[in-house]
Amino acid sequence: MHDIQESLTDYIQKHPSLKYIFYGGKGGVGKTVMAGASALWFAGQGRRTLLASTNPVHSLSGLLGQDVYGKPTAVNGTSNLWAYEIDTHETIGRLKLDIKQKIQWFLKFAEISTQADAFVESATMNPAFEESAMFENMVDLMFKDEYDVYVFDTAPTANARRLLGMSKVYSLWVNKMLKSRGEAQSLRQLLSFTKKKEEDPLMDYLVSFRDRMGHARELLTDPEKTSFFFVTLPEALPIAVIKRFINWFHDFGIPVGGVIVNMLIQKAQVQPGAPEFVKNRVKMQQSYMDEIWRDFDGSVRALIPLFDNEVRGVESLSRVFDQNWQNWDQVAQP
Numbered sequence: 239m240h241d242i243q244e245s246l247t248d249y250i251q252k253h254p255s256l257k258y259i260f261y262g263g264k265g266g267v268g269k270t271v272m273a274g275a276s277a278l279w280f281a282g283q284g285r286r287t288l289l290a291s292t293n294p295v296h297s298l299s300g301l302l303g304q305d306v307y308g309k310p311t312a313v314n315g316t317s318n319l320w321a322y323e324i325d326t327h328e329t330i331g332r333l334k335l336d337i338k339q340k341i342q343w344f345l346k347f348a349e350i351s352t353q354a355d356a357f358v359e360s361a362t363m364n365p366a367f368e369e370s371a372m373f374e375n376m377v378d379l380m381f382k383d384e385y386d387v388y389v390f391d392t393a394p395t396a397n398a399r400r401l402l403g404m405s406k407v408y409s410l411w412v413n414k415m416l417k418s419r420g421e422a423q424s425l426r427q428l429l430s431f432t433k434k435k436e437e438d439p440l441m442d443y444l445v446s447f448r449d450r451m452g453h454a455r456e457l458l459t460d461p462e463k464t465s466f467f468f469v470t471l472p473e474a475l476p477i478a479v480i481k482r483f484i485n486w487f488h489d490f491g492i493p494v495g496g497v498i499v500n501m502l503i504q505k506a507q508v509q510p511g512a513p514e515f516v517k518n519r520v521k522m523q524q525s526y527m528d529e530i531w532r533d534f535d536g537s538v539r540a541l542i543p544l545f546d547n548e549v550r551g552v553e554s555l556s557r558v559f560d561q562n563w564q565n566w567d568q569v570a571q572p
């Protein structure tokens with residue numbers, strides 16, 4: 239018989255400095271629910287917790303049944319818990335202005351007389367721009383450091399991984415930019431009669447940007463501070479998705495906390511006279527559970543049953559990590 243070797247709560251207790259929690263997995267597997275349930279759990283331990291969505295398609299207000307859009311909002315009926323759906327449109331607008339200013343500086347610096355608008359459009363119409371806006375939002379929250387724990391309800395995991403990978407690429411790119419800007423600047427200084435150091439806001443910006451990204455990367459790759467958990471169902475596609483993600487994350491040096499299996503049918507409730515449909519699903523889940531125990535040996539952190547209703551509101555979230563579910567496998571087959 240298989241069993242959980244280290245549960246989610248064991249894992250969290252063994253990592254007392256854990257501060258940034260993420261959930262990844264295929265669409266619809268229960269990432270938002272797990273983020274909500276674990277944020278509630280941390281808050282229940284007396285830690286100031288922020289449940290934040292950086293996803294442009296927010297679902298926290300729906301999950302909690304209260305409006306948490308635009309600013310961190312205390313979650314009704316809890317203590318120590320705030321939820322926050324970040325206004326990405328606002329960030330995008332702000333970043334567009336910011337970039338416009340940088341491009342204008344650059345054009346002036348390079349003595350190119352043209353309008354910045356066309357450059358700004360091409361830089362910001364790019365879909366990656368929205369992703370980097372989300373990343374900026376997340377990093378801002380992390381640096382403000384106003385909470386003990388941050389649980390992020392992220393966009394689908396491919397983006398999360400790309401976002402983190404991006405910080406590495408950014409820093410390579412910025413270092414290159416810095417090098418050539420440094421060369422151009424010293425050439426200018428050589429050619430100018432005044433020996434006074436020229437002001438270079440763009441250079442200053444690049445340096446602070448690189449340092450910011452470097453710091454974010456440090457936090458996000460620190461296994462004592464950060465954990466990504468992967469949510470799957472006992473079904474082929476969600477399992478295949480998290481296997482791929484876990485490999486990518488290992489390649490990027492991003493800490494993986496383990497796997498959560500969601501929507502397991504509780505065998506105790508399936509009587510011999512149950513409909514074929516239900517018995518077949520139980521059989522299907524069992525065969526994928528065999529695969530899960532085999533391939534994620536030692537990193538299964540929780541088994542969550544399929545509830546008879548959707549998970550909405552604090553009350554139903556608080557049931558998700560009930561320790562009793564762990565007995566799932568001990569119930570006799572129908």
Ligand SMILES: Nc1ncnc2c1ncn2[C@@H]1O[C@H](COP(=O)(O)OP(=O)(O)OP(=O)(O)O)[C@@H](O)[C@H]1O
Pocket residue numbers: 264265266267268269270271272297394500501502542543544545546547548549550
């Ligand atoms: N164990 C469960 N039992 C019953 N319903 C569940 C369970 N877990 C999640 N759900 C329901 O399944 C739906 C999808 O869950 P959720 O929104 O958390 O998934 P998600 O992975 O965040 O989706 P997306 O990829 O769209 O962000 C929701 O309606 C939720 O209430």
Ligand SMILES: [Mg+2]
Pocket residue numbers: 269270271297391
């Ligand atoms: Mg979601």
